[in-house]
Amino acid sequence: MNDLVDFWLEHLPAMLDGLLVSVQVTGVSLAIGVPLGLMLALAVQSRSKPMRGIAIVVVEVGRGAPALILLQFTYFGLPNAGLSLDSFASAVIALAWCTGAYTSEIIRAGLEAVPHGQKEAAEAIGLNHLDALRYVILPQALRVSVPALLGFSILMLQASSLCFAIALPELVSQAYLIGSTTFRYMPILVLAGLLYAAICIPATIAVSALERKLGAHA
Amino acid sequence: MTQDMLLTMVSGVPWTIALTAVALLIGVVLGIPLCAMRMSKLVVLRMVANTLILTLRAIPPIVWLFFIFFGLDTGFVSLNPFQAAAIGLGLITAANMAEIYRGAMSAIHSGQSEASMALGLSTYHRFFDVLGPQLFRVALPSAASYAIGLLKDSAIASTIGVHEIAFQASHVSQRTFRGLDVYAVAGLLYILLSLPIAWASRWADLHLRARVAR
Amino acid sequence: MSLNSSSIPQADVASRPPLLRLDAIGKTFGTHVVLEDIDLSLAAGEVVAIIGPSGSGKSTLLRCINQLEPPTTGRVTIGDTTIEAGHTPTRRELMALRRNIGMVFQSFNLFPHLTVLRNVSLAQERVMGRTREQADAVSMQLLARVGLADKAQQFPSRCSGGQQQRIAIARALALDPQIMLFDEPTSALDPELGLEVLAVMRELAEGGMTMIVVTHEMRFAENVSDRVIIMADGRIVEQGPSGTVMRNPQTERAQRFLHAVKDR
Numbered sequence: 001m002n003d004l005v006d007f008w009l010e011h012l013p014a015m016l017d018g019l020l021v022s023v024q025v026t027g028v029s030l031a032i033g034v035p036l037g038l039m040l041a042l043a044v045q046s047r048s049k050p051m052r053g054i055a056i057v058v059v060e061v062g063r064g065a066p067a068l069i070l071l072q073f074t075y076f077g078l079p080n081a082g083l084s085l086d087s088f089a090s091a092v093i094a095l096a097w098c099t100g101a102y103t104s105e106i107i108r109a110g111l112e113a114v115p116h117g118q119k120e121a122a123e124a125i126g127l128n129h130l131d132a133l134r135y136v137i138l139p140q141a142l143r144v145s146v147p148a149l150l151g152f153s154i155l156m157l158q159a160s161s162l163c164f165a166i167a168l169p170e171l172v173s174q175a176y177l178i179g180s181t182t183f184r185y186m187p188i189l190v191l192a193g194l195l196y197a198a199i200c201i202p203a204t205i206a207v208s209a210l211e212r213k214l215g216a217h218a
Numbered sequence: 219m220t221q222d223m224l225l226t227m228v229s230g231v232p233w234t235i236a237l238t239a240v241a242l243l244i245g246v247v248l249g250i251p252l253c254a255m256r257m258s259k260l261v262v263l264r265m266v267a268n269t270l271i272l273t274l275r276a277i278p279p280i281v282w283l284f285f286i287f288f289g290l291d292t293g294f295v296s297l298n299p300f301q302a303a304a305i306g307l308g309l310i311t312a313a314n315m316a317e318i319y320r321g322a323m324s325a326i327h328s329g330q331s332e333a334s335m336a337l338g339l340s341t342y343h344r345f346f347d348v349l350g351p352q353l354f355r356v357a358l359p360s361a362a363s364y365a366i367g368l369l370k371d372s373a374i375a376s377t378i379g380v381h382e383i384a385f386q387a388s389h390v391s392q393r394t395f396r397g398l399d400v401y402a403v404a405g406l407l408y409i410l411l412s413l414p415i416a417w418a419s420r421w422a423d424l425h426l427r428a429r430v431a432r
Numbered sequence: 433m434s435l436n437s438s439s440i441p442q443a444d445v446a447s448r449p450p451l452l453r454l455d456a457i458g459k460t461f462g463t464h465v466v467l468e469d470i471d472l473s474l475a476a477g478e479v480v481a482i483i484g485p486s487g488s489g490k491s492t493l494l495r496c497i498n499q500l501e502p503p504t505t506g507r508v509t510i511g512d513t514t515i516e517a518g519h520t521p522t523r524r525e526l527m528a529l530r531r532n533i534g535m536v537f538q539s540f541n542l543f544p545h546l547t548v549l550r551n552v553s554l555a556q557e558r559v560m561g562r563t564r565e566q567a568d569a570v571s572m573q574l575l576a577r578v579g580l581a582d583k584a585q586q587f588p589s590r591c592s593g594g595q596q597q598r599i600a601i602a603r604a605l606a607l608d609p610q611i612m613l614f615d616e617p618t619s620a621l622d623p624e625l626g627l628e629v630l631a632v633m634r635e636l637a638e639g640g641m642t643m644i645v646v647t648h649e650m651r652f653a654e655n656v657s658d659r660v661i662i663m664a665d666g667r668i669v670e671q672g673p674s675g676t677v678m679r680n681p682q683t684e685r686a687q688r689f690l691h692a693v694k695d696r
Contacts (some may be wrong), residue, residue, distance in 0.1 A: 008231075011374055016318045030271035032370070049558045060409070061405065061409070063414060064370075064408065064409035065370070065404075065405030065406075065408055065409060066372075066374075066405070066408055068374060068376070068382065068384055069373060069384060069387070069401055069404050069405045069408065070405070072384075072387070072391070072397065072404075073397065073398070073401035073405065074390065075397075075403065076388075076391055076396035076397030077398040077399075077400070077401045077402070078397075078398065080395065080396060080397050080398040081398055081401075092425040096560070109267065115541075117537060117539055117541040118541060118543065119533075119542035120500050120537070120541065121537060121542075121543070122543075123500060124498060124500060124533075124534075124537075124604075125530070125534075125535075125554070125603060125604070126270035126527055126531050126533040126553035126555055126557065126605060126607060127529040127555060127558055128409035128523060128558075128561040135558065136542075136543055136553055136554075137547075139545045140543075140544065140545050143545060155408070158276075158277075158278035158279075161280045161281060162278075162280060162374065164280060164377065165388075167376060167502070169641060170425070172278070172280055172281060175284075176284065176409050177603075179284075179288065183222070183582070185284070185285075185288035185289050186285070186288075186289035186290070188258070189281060189284050189285045189288065189289050190285070190289070193277040193281050193282075193285065196276060196278060196281065197273060197276045197277055200275075200276035200277070201272050201273070201276045202277060202301075203403075204272060204275070205272075206568070
């Protein structure tokens with residue numbers, strides 16, 4: 001047991017470095033992906049046919065293709081098109097794409113949950129389309145979407161583990177590296193799992209508590 | 219993209235389907251006792267189930283697969299990549315299916331359970347004749363969208379060497395130094411594979427709904 | 433804008449130039465005809481009640497006036513803005529129309545994420561370009577007028593239905609409209625709460641506001657409005673001074689409707 005604790009303590013700094021990279025790549029992807037999702041949600045409902053078409057393709061591919069394939073596409077594929085990116089930038093593009101696609105559906109459901117009378121009332125008091133969206137519809141839609149968006153953020157932290165495949169030094173890469181040099185895969189993978197669990201379990205519990213609280217209000 | 223490259227990638231399709239199907243089967247079956255434990259009257263069972271579900275869902279699939287494939291392979295058990303992937307994804311699926319069942323249970327009005335108790339039906343008949351069929355219908359849409367998610371998650375098995383689509387794609391890409399079209403085709407293959415699941419689910423849902431409505 | 437300005441004498445009303453004119457308004461949904469050939473003109477200060485069986489097109493007519501429901505045929509004129517059916521009105525035309533028309537909905541439709549004060553202030557800032565201070569000052573006056581100044585910082589969900597509807601009236605008044613439209617404003621309320629809304633509406637009418645009220649409140653139609661319009665099957669079947677129409681309807685359809693309502 002002492003041996004295991006010593007092993008963990010020895011490698012904890014490297015693992016925490018990896019966790020930091022995981023959190024960073026998740027955070028940047030969400031910061032880009034959620035606004036993208038909002039734009040896609042609006043574009044999917046747009047009156048312009050080409051805009052709607054593009055949005056639907058972006059969403060369907062982002063949701064339909066595995067995140068791992070998106071990551072490999074941006075990291076190994078884009079260089080063929082003359083665009084070589086480092087693994088962090090590739091990861092952000094792929095995960096933001098994935099985030100945009102999924103959150104657009106979440107936000108669209110939120111938009112649909114806003115009663116029609118709200119839009120009519122906004123129109124009747126003379127607000128133009130953009131103001132109605134900004135001051136009346138979106139605040140209500142986003143509020144409804146918050147629990148689902150937070151739940152999705154937890155999933156994205158987990159999905160960032162796939163960046164292992166494109167050599168981003170995140171948590172799983174670090175664990176794998178340590179495992180392959182020490183030949184002690186089991187304990188280091190347990191530590192990796194514990195670190196994920198330490199973030200994701202409390203976060204999951206908090207999100208479902210929030211969901212219950214919001215549900216009780218409605 | 220040559221025909222040879224395309225064929226190599228398509229050769230991953232049966233593995234992807236097999237892995238998804240086996241993991242789904244494990245999850246659908248193991249999800250039942252897990253859900254029962256999660257809803258049990260015994261606090262201990264409930265806590266054990268809750269911890270299992272939370273843990274299985276909180277740790278990324280790739281960590282589970284590595285853990286089972288590299289971690290457990292320390293002498294006495296030795297699993298091939300497919301077995302390890304099927305077990306790992308199957309366990310994660312079980313946790314998610316348990317939650318789907320539980321959601322479906324709470325969606326079915328408690329009046330249904332009370333009505334069948336008032337009719338004097340035994341627990342067995344209450345479950346299999348009254349609640350079960352309704353449960354199936356309510357759980358189906360979420361289970362189907364989970365199955366599509368699982369199909370995509372099965373790509374993760376490429377990292378431990380299961381010869382499915384994503385594995386073949388990186389194999390071809392490494393051999394030919396082409397990534398753009400190879401991974402685009404791989405993505406397309408997954409999307410194509412998910413279409414029949416979506417269609418079947420929609421068809422079954424409409425079919426069952428029509429039968430219940432009548 | 434004050435509620436206490438003198439009431440307009442009845443005889444005066446008809447001789448004034450019309451404030452609002454509807455010419456041959458028609459509305460169809462697919463093959464279903466909801467409104468057919470509606471003509472109506474309204475003088476400043478006039479209060480018109482529209483009554484009739486449900487499905488007669490009363491609410492649709494109201495919604496056609498401010499283009500929430502664009503009419504299929506006909507013309508809506510308010511002041512110097514005319515909107516012709518068949519071509520999409522420009523944003524400028526729509527804004528001109530809606531700034532002059534306040535609307536109160538059956539289900540209030542207050543914005544649940546904004547405080548009562550912000551509900552009333554929002555359009556003043558975004559549409560009239562008032563500063564927040566100016567808008568809030570006007571809103572406080574309006575809330576005081578409907579007796580709810582103390583609710584300004586609350587959220588709508590903390591208010592009763594009757595209070596919410598009075599807030600909705602204040603919100604509609606905030607743009608200083610020339611006309612107020614009421615779409616069954618008391619139908620979603622308990623009778624008791626309906627009374628407080630009707631009291632506010634009566635005060636508005638006495639203050640000289642031009643109003644069109646779609647309602648099931650026969651007493652309001654008879655006692656507060658200057659003119660009553662009875663609609664059935666998408667048409668106006670009878671109209672005239674409220675006392676005459678309510679007590680002595682001429683057409684068979686109107687008699688039948690009023691008889692049925694009195695039995696309740």
